[in-house]
Amino acid sequence: MEEIRTRWGDKPYHSLDYHLRETFGEKVYRISLNAGCTCPNRDGTLGSRGCIFCSAHGSGDFAAAADASVTTQIEAARQRLWDKRHCRKYIAYFQAFTNPYGP
Numbered sequence: 727m728e729e730i731r732t733r734w735g736d737k738p739y740h741s742l743d744y745h746l747r748e749t750f751g752e753k754v755y756r757i758s759l760n761a762g763c764t765c766p767n768r769d770g771t772l773g774s775r776g777c778i779f780c781s782a783h784g785s786g787d788f789a790a791a792a793d794a795s796v797t798t799q800i801e802a803a804r805q806r807l808w809d810k811r812h813c814r815k816y817i818a819y820f821q822a823f824t825n826p827y828g829p
């Protein structure tokens with residue numbers, strides 16, 4: 727077990743965080759975006775209560791408000807990460823609700 731922990735950092739498995747550090751030479755942060763979508767389990771197509779593990783914000787509680795453009799959301803998050811951690815690398819992804827369900 728000790729050998730594995732040494733090989734993959736502090737975890738007994740090859741985590742995405744570890745992989746990204748190895749690939750890019752530093753920690754890569756995530757920026758969660760909100761495209762203003764809904765989902766078929768909330769809009770009545772398949773249901774209206776949503777999945778039991780999903781929050782009222784479509785599990786996008788830490789994503790920006792959907793009324794800001796994606797570009798604005800990314801720039802604001804980049805600035806926050808820079809101010810807080812001097813983060814230079816990130817992956818932006820659509821978090822809130824079901825984004826393949828969008829127009």
Ligand code: SF4
Nearest residue numbers: 765776777780823824
């Ligand atoms: S956004 Fe995803 S997790 Fe949340 S209720 Fe809809 S399908 Fe379920």
